[in-house]
Amino acid sequence: MFQRLQGFALAFALLASPALAQQPPSIVRGTILAVEGRDLTLDTKEGATKVTLADTTLLTGVNKISLADIKPDTYVGVVSVPGSDGVDRAVSIHVFPPDQRGTGEGSRPWDRPGSTMTNAAVAQEVTAKDGKMLTLKYGNGEKKVLVTPETSLVRFEPGATTAELKPGVKVMAFTNGPADGERQVRRLLVVRGDFIPAL
Structure with missing residues (x-):
């Protein structure tokens, strides 16, 4: 199942x-x-x-990819949930086709309590203690999410x-x-x- x-x-x-x-x-x-x-x-x-x-x-x-496929300025959709330490953890990241850049830009509630969907461009990637920290930028806002080995990474x-x-x-x-x-x-x-x- x-x-x-x-x-x-x-x-x-x-x-x-x-x-x-x-x-x-x-x-x-x-x-x-x-x-x-x-x-x-x-x-x-x-x-x-x-x-x-x-x-x-x-x-x-929907094809499986690796974190190496997600470059700076890539337009992505990220489902994330807050961790106990207050840091949002990425449950899944999907890369949009280039012609769909800008689609649904922004951050909004998703279909699990506490979860959000953020459609944005990757502005920065830095190494963190438990994985990689991505900074996502959309319009006048931004969101930081932690990518862990458990994060699902796919391309549409x-x-x-x-x-x-x-x-x-x-x-x-x-x-x-x-x-x-x-x-x-x-x-x-x-x-x-x-x-x-x-x-």
């Missing part, structure tokens, strides 16, 4: 509406059990859950297709929520490779 994904999210800020980005998104995370036409049955923490793709569903690939890649949607593939579906028993997917993140990101 997609267990490490429970409680974390990314990429909702890619949606066009800034107002929507201020609210924790409606997300279904899971591993594909079956594909029937436009319907995907996912293995989730709630059990088997069905979501439906629309004509307008945007598919995005455009061009994912429905041919990649097979049993065993891990996905994250941003949906419009249950409506008449149907969760229609606005955006689908497709994990490429044998790893489980903490998205």
Whole structure:
């Protein structure tokens, strides 16, 4: 099961509406059990859950990277939570494609109590006691986050297709929520490779 994904999210800020980005998104995370036409049955923490793709569903690939791939001025999205020492720790970092630079810029609450999503450019990286400290700059604000060996590091890649949607593939579906028993997917993140990101 997609267990490490429970409680974390990314990429909702890619949606066009800034107002929507201020609210924790409606997300279904899971591993594909079956594909029937436009319907995907996912293995989730709630059990088997069905979501439906629309004509307008945007598919995005998710590839694993290393911290060396995150250079100064890279535009990223960071899910972070405060540590007991008051230092924000990065749970996940995703690198945006260059043409999506500036999307959803800013920092906002995310879908786990106390967590935030920050979309910003990397301004500085320094070595810290427990990892690397990144300074993120957005508009007139900035945020410092600690990157540890447990931080999930991925890159968003455009061009994912429905041919990649097979049993065993891990996905994250941003949906419009249950409506008449149907969760229609606005955006689908497709994990490429044998790893489980903490998205």
